[in-house]
Structure formats: C-alpha cells, structure tokens
Amino acid sequence: MKRVWLVVLLSICAGACGSDDPERLVVSAASSMTEALEKCAPRFGDADDAEVRLSFAGSDELAAQIRQGAKVDVYAAANTRLPDELHADDLLTQPVEFATNEFVLAVPKDSDIDSIEDLTRERTPLVVGSESVPIGAYTRETLARLPSDQEKAILANVRSNEPDVKGIVGKLTQGAADAGFVYMTDATAAGGALKAIELPAKLQPQVTYGAGVVSKADQPKLAQRFVEGLTDGDCAGALEDAGFGPAP
Amino acid sequence: MTRRAWFSALLVVCLAAALTFLTLPVVAIFVDSTPGDLIASLGEPGALDALWLSLKATAASIAIILVVGTPAAYLLATRSFPGRAIVVTLIELPLVLPPAVAGIALLASVGPSGVLGGAIDAAGIELSFATAGVVVALTFVASPFYVRQAVAAFAAVDRSLLDASRTLGASEAHAFLRIMIPVALPGLAAGTALALGRALGEFGATLMFAGSFQGITQTVPLAIYDRFSTDFDSALALSAVLVAVSAAILLSVKLVRGGEALGIAPR
Amino acid sequence: MLRVEARHQLGELLLDVELAVKRGECLALAGPSGAGKTSLLRVAAGLLRPEQGRVDANWETWLDTERGIDVPAEQRRCGYVFQHYALFPHLSAWQNVAYPLRGLTRQERLARATELLERFGLAERADARPHTLSGGERQRVAVARALARGPEVLLLDEPLSALDARTRAVAARELGGVLRESEAPTVLVTHDFAEAAQLGDRVGIIDNGRVVQLGTPSELAATPRSAFVADFTGAVVLTGVARTAPSGATRVELDGGGTVTSTDAAEGLVAVSVYPWEIAIEPAGEAPHGSAENRLSAEVVSITTVGNRVRLGLAGPQPLVAEVTVASVERLGLNPGAQVVATWQAAATRLVSV
Numbered sequence: 001m002k003r004v005w006l007v008v009l010l011s012i013c014a015g016a017c018g019s020d021d022p023e024r025l026v027v028s029a030a031s032s033m034t035e036a037l038e039k040c041a042p043r044f045g046d047a048d049d050a051e052v053r054l055s056f057a058g059s060d061e062l063a064a065q066i067r068q069g070a071k072v073d074v075y076a077a078a079n080t081r082l083p084d085e086l087h088a089d090d091l092l093t094q095p096v097e098f099a100t101n102e103f104v105l106a107v108p109k110d111s112d113i114d115s116i117e118d119l120t121r122e123r124t125p126l127v128v129g130s131e132s133v134p135i136g137a138y139t140r141e142t143l144a145r146l147p148s149d150q151e152k153a154i155l156a157n158v159r160s161n162e163p164d165v166k167g168i169v170g171k172l173t174q175g176a177a178d179a180g181f182v183y184m185t186d187a188t189a190a191g192g193a194l195k196a197i198e199l200p201a202k203l204q205p206q207v208t209y210g211a212g213v214v215s216k217a218d219q220p221k222l223a224q225r226f227v228e229g230l231t232d233g234d235c236a237g238a239l240e241d242a243g244f245g246p247a248p
Numbered sequence: 249m250t251r252r253a254w255f256s257a258l259l260v261v262c263l264a265a266a267l268t269f270l271t272l273p274v275v276a277i278f279v280d281s282t283p284g285d286l287i288a289s290l291g292e293p294g295a296l297d298a299l300w301l302s303l304k305a306t307a308a309s310i311a312i313i314l315v316v317g318t319p320a321a322y323l324l325a326t327r328s329f330p331g332r333a334i335v336v337t338l339i340e341l342p343l344v345l346p347p348a349v350a351g352i353a354l355l356a357s358v359g360p361s362g363v364l365g366g367a368i369d370a371a372g373i374e375l376s377f378a379t380a381g382v383v384v385a386l387t388f389v390a391s392p393f394y395v396r397q398a399v400a401a402f403a404a405v406d407r408s409l410l411d412a413s414r415t416l417g418a419s420e421a422h423a424f425l426r427i428m429i430p431v432a433l434p435g436l437a438a439g440t441a442l443a444l445g446r447a448l449g450e451f452g453a454t455l456m457f458a459g460s461f462q463g464i465t466q467t468v469p470l471a472i473y474d475r476f477s478t479d480f481d482s483a484l485a486l487s488a489v490l491v492a493v494s495a496a497i498l499l500s501v502k503l504v505r506g507g508e509a510l511g512i513a514p515r
Numbered sequence: 516m517l518r519v520e521a522r523h524q525l526g527e528l529l530l531d532v533e534l535a536v537k538r539g540e541c542l543a544l545a546g547p548s549g550a551g552k553t554s555l556l557r558v559a560a561g562l563l564r565p566e567q568g569r570v571d572a573n574w575e576t577w578l579d580t581e582r583g584i585d586v587p588a589e590q591r592r593c594g595y596v597f598q599h600y601a602l603f604p605h606l607s608a609w610q611n612v613a614y615p616l617r618g619l620t621r622q623e624r625l626a627r628a629t630e631l632l633e634r635f636g637l638a639e640r641a642d643a644r645p646h647t648l649s650g651g652e653r654q655r656v657a658v659a660r661a662l663a664r665g666p667e668v669l670l671l672d673e674p675l676s677a678l679d680a681r682t683r684a685v686a687a688r689e690l691g692g693v694l695r696e697s698e699a700p701t702v703l704v705t706h707d708f709a710e711a712a713q714l715g716d717r718v719g720i721i722d723n724g725r726v727v728q729l730g731t732p733s734e735l736a737a738t739p740r741s742a743f744v745a746d747f748t749g750a751v752v753l754t755g756v757a758r759t760a761p762s763g764a765t766r767v768e769l770d771g772g773g774t775v776t777s778t779d780a781a782e783g784l785v786a787v788s789v790y791p792w793e794i795a796i797e798p799a800g801e802a803p804h805g806s807a808e809n810r811l812s813a814e815v816v817s818i819t820t821v822g823n824r825v826r827l828g829l830a831g832p833q834p835l836v837a838e839v840t841v842a843s844v845e846r847l848g849l850n851p852g853a854q855v856v857a858t859w860q861a862a863a864t865r866l867v868s869v
Contacts, residue, residue, distance in 0.1 A: 406601065411588075413614075415594075417617065427603055
C-alpha cells in the first residue's frame, strides 16, 4: 500500500515539476493553415527544443478563447481584423501580416459550374462560412460587390453557415453541396476532389493573414521566433508550398 | 478512531469537489448576465428559431424512437434467439461512439455519397441541409439510450403477469399494450429522459451530417456555438434555456419514478 | 370432464402423469416442491407444451401432440390462480377482475366485476390497488378474476401457501365453499397434505414427476401405498423387520430396539406408520391398561402447541410424534425430559414393504 502512494506521488511530481522538459509553445491558428503548420511545427519544435501544440478552429472562435483567458502563446488568424481587435484590447502584441490567400469558389471536380454567376441558378445548394468567421465575412464582402439581384439569388441558395472552412470543404467532398466559398489552399488540400474557380479581380477580397504574440504568453521569446518564422522561416516555406501567397 | 475521521474527511472533500465542479459552470451561466439581458437575447429571431427547431426535431426523433424502439426492446427482453447477444451489442454501439464518429458513420451510410445515398436521392428524400437530416442524426445518437433502458425495464416485469394475461384470454399484443408498458413505465420514462437529453444536446453529428442553417438545421447547441465568439450573452441565454429544459426533464422523470416506489405506475 | 396426460423432461425430472377430473370435482395434487406439480398445471393451461401429451377439456381437445393440435393458452377457457396471484399492479381490484371480460361495455364489466367482488366480500375494496390489499384480500381477488368469465377448467397453484397461518384457515374455508359451488373440473396443487385433504374431493400424491397414489384423503391416510405417501400424509414412520406371529398378526422388530404388532400382513423389511393423533401417552412406570398393544418407551424432547392440540416430539429408539390435548399435557404434567410410554393399537398400525 505504501509503495502505491510513493509511485503516485512521484508521478505527480514528474508531471508538475518537469524542469528538464522541453518548453511548450501553444499556437492557435485558423483552420485553413492546418496542413501547412502540421508539417512545419514539429520541425520548429525540434530545432528549438520545444514542443509545439497546435490548435485549429475558426479564427473568431480562437479569438474568443483568448479573450476568455486561454493560455495561448501565438495567434494566427485568416484576417487582420481579429488580430487588430485583440491588439486594441491589449491582448495581443503588434500583429504582423505574414501571408495572403486567395478566396475562391470551389466545386466538385466534375461540376458544370464555372463562374460565380452560375450560383444564381435555382436549386444550387451552396455552403458558406458563418458571418463571424473570416471565410464567411470575405464571402459576404464579395457577394456585396455583385449587383443586388445576383447577390440575393446567390444568398437564397445558401444551405449551411459552417463554423469553419473545413466544414465547407467536407460538405463539398461529400457531395452534399454543389458549391462553396473557401481558400485556394483548402481547395488544393482536398486532393483532386475539388476544382477551384478563380474569381474576377474586382470581386476578390484582400485576404491577408495576421499573427501576433499573445500578451500573457508563457513563452514570449519562443512565440516571437515562431511568428517571425511565419514570414521568413521554415513555416513560411511550408505555407508557400501549400499555396499561400507571401506577405503583402 | 483517527483513521476513521481521516477517511470520513476525505469522503467529504471528494464530494465537495465533485459538487463544486458540476454545479459551478451551471450556476455561472445564470450569474454572468442579468436576467433582463438574457431574456432580451432570447427575443432575437435566430435564438427563437433555434429553440423551436430543437423542440421540433427532438420531438420527432423521440417519437420515432418510442414507436420503433419500444416493440424492439420488448422482443429483445422477452425472447431469446440465436445471436441475441450480438443484436444487443449492435444496438448499444452508438452509445459509445463519439459524436464525430457518429457523424462520419451517418455520412458514410445515408449521406449523399454514402452507401444508400443514391437510393435516398432517387426516392426524393433530402437529408443534407434539411430538418429531416437533423432528425436522423438525433435518432441515431439517442435511440440506444432509450432501447437499453426499455429492455431492462421489460425484462424486470414479473413473467407471471404475462402468463396470467394469457390465461385470461388476452392476445400478446393486448398484454404488451395493457400490461407490459404500464408496468414497465418508470423504466421507460427514465429511458425517454436520457434519450431526450442526448438528443437536445447533440452537436457534432448534426453539424457534420446536416449542416448549420438558421431555422432549418441550426439547433440550440449549434446556435450556441455560432454565437459564442461574437455574442456571448446570446450564447449564455440559450445555454440557460437548455439547462432549464434539462432540469425539467430530470424532475419529471423523478416524479414518474416516484410511482415506482409505491409499486405501481401512475395511470 | 378434464383429462390431462403429459410426458415431459424437465431438467433432471421426467414428468409422466395421467389424470381425469369430473365436472364439479376438485382433484388436489399434493407433493414436495420440485415434484412437477406446477408444470402439470402449466401444461393444462397451455403455458407449457410437453414433449408428448393430451389435454381434453369438456368437449374440446386443447392439446394432442400426436395430431399436432395445440390450442394457444389465450384461447383455452382456463381460470388459473397463480401462487403469488399475479395481480396487475397498475389496475384496481375490479379492473383486475374485469380484465378477462371481452365484448362488454365498461358499465357491464364494472357491474359483473363488482358482483363477483361482493360474493368474495370485497365490494368496498373494488377501487383499491393490489399493493394496498392484504394477502388474504389479494388471494380472493385472484380467485374472483379466475372465475370472472366462467371458465371450463379451474387450476390453482398453491392458492393458500402465500398466506400467514391465521388467514390461511379462513381462506381455506372460503375457498372450499367456492370450489364446491363451481361446476368446472378443478385441479389444485399444494405441498401441504392437510390443505389437499381439506379442499380436494380426491387427492393425488405426486413425487418425482409421477402420481404415486390417488384416492380420497382418508384412503390415502388409511392405506398408504408407500413410505413416502405415509410420511407425506403426516404419519410417524418407523423402520423394522416384520415376521408373521403365531396369532396371525404381524410382529415387527424395530431398528434400534422395541417391537410393535400390526394387523396388516407383511414380511421382511417394512416401514411402520401410525398417525400422531392415534398415539396415547402414559407416564412411565405405570401398569399398562387399555387395549393398545403397542408400547414404546420414550422421552419428551419438545412440546409444541398447535391450536387446541399439542404435538409432542418424543425420542426413543426411533423418533415419534404424538398429538394430545392441552388438558392431557397439564394433567400428566408433561415437560421436556419426562419419561413416558407411547401406546397405540395394532389395528392403527400400517405396514408397507420397502
């Protein structure tokens, strides 16, 4: 019985007082960066003797978590508005713009849709992001640039407001929807299942990704190095490989 | 004597910890905002739509579960047949499936690209992005909660009651409706409450299978998720409603079970 | 007329019974638990299908395994009273009684049920739920329910065993009255011979799946065909070796010592049976008096009062039980440890070869 107590105590100690453990970096990133960061984060960790914990979700959800006091070191969003808002509330240090992405219309690969006007046709199930998530905001921004009757017709076809871009991709690859607005990087990441239709330049929103070090970060120095790596380092390379554009 | 006092103290500490952990989040929902704010947030159309949709979809799925699940449970409880153990395990399977897995399972079976997707489409039935899809998801995750309890409830009914019913000239169907169900009612009510709670709270499978659209597929849990990053008060208000409804369900089950303590099921 | 034949393997037990009961008659089957009594009732009711069997009730064939006839239980007009009554807990007394009544309006069913409950003295309890009724009341509801639609056949499974001793006496009298009134052939099973004797016109002793003796209660008591029957009917059973005496009577050397005489004829190993109420007690040391030939010395080890009688447990070379009046116990000043002589007549001594 005594031996059991000893083992319990030791393991608690080992868990709590691990001064020899590698440092841990917690990164909250928009889900469109999933594939890219999952490749480069372990390499960053190895190089800096750190363990990188990645958390992907809609950028708005991640911002809300930080507001609620979540212990995050780095915040990387799919727009600049959310990081700027956090910075204005002293929750994030000065954010940097580290990448751009292209906002596209994605359809199943054998679809006969080839332009945004085709979305005005009746019975064309469309999936978009919810209003509060960046992809949803970009979508509404783009549709607002269309003539109002086209905008109305397209919005009438919306069948689901997904909380993050992966949900949109899922509905497309499942064959549930005929079209959806996603990032180019997501269309590419879906293998050959999806076809990305580029939008006319006048419709395209400026999709700029912003990132910063969270004010109450446990690992500010390490976080700073990670953020720098997003613009000019291993992760920048991974983002480029995935199809992201360079910082503006 | 000291040993006993130590042990009692430990028990009290554990209970206090458990109680605090479980009640604090619930209490916090009501403490964080004024009642006025909560009621105001409930008034906005998205919230009302979500509440009404949750109510409709849950009611529909519970109805299906009761109508199909009750006779099925009766069969499982009263007859033995080869392979019975396997059937029971299969029925209980969704119980241990994580909701995300349930979503995948539904997509793979009755989703548009699923095994039966083509047939469903040909029959003109729409499940994706439709309330019917929500009902399918809720029924799938909630039915094992009911069926399991129902099987136990039926199995606990004294067999001599059924024998008596037969000797008194009643057909098995008559005995099922007039004897089995009333006598097993407390157990059936408990099962219904569990299924109801599960269906009301269902999130992952619904989102993956049916999507999220106000008034059509955005149930209360999905609405809470949609709002929490931008309108926390609204999320709180919806959560408070769900807590109140869940508490009401629990309470009514206790009342029905109260009849069990007297050895009878209330009429 | 009810005729039941059944052959059926029940685990280790082989049930092999044939019986016939006339209209208006009650056949009581008495035997130890596990003897197959309840299974036999279930065969008659259609709740158990035997490997081979036949059940004829009045003019209908309910079961004939040879011809593939098996009328389902719900179509046999049986009144079955279960050992623990099986009253429906969520229905009131009158609703329980009215359950088998089909094709009548609610008013009609209520009227008929109330009529029956009145006959059983339960009219004021008509709306009560079973859990609020006493054991005796529940038993009466169960019987009323079984009789509600005038069954062809009445089957009772230990109808009194769930009652306490005091209620049982009253219930037995009432039930006896009901059975005498009823025209339906009745089979009643019990583990208590006295109950069988009181309620049955004929009694069958059933052991290990077979009926070992069938007859009126007095026939069984007077001429038990086996030691089991004798023992079961409540006799004292002694073992010994019998030899015909020159006088023509039979003399039995009892195991452990002592001799008894019997007017029955037998040779060799025998079981000697005599009923406790035929045994008289004399204080030890007195000169023998009276015509009772059999005398055995014994010591009183237990005194148990049962109603207005006293059962004396006696220890001799073999154990004995005597039943005497309370007055006798006082008069003789009997206490545990007292030395007495148990006496009884040779004519009351039954012998059964073993």
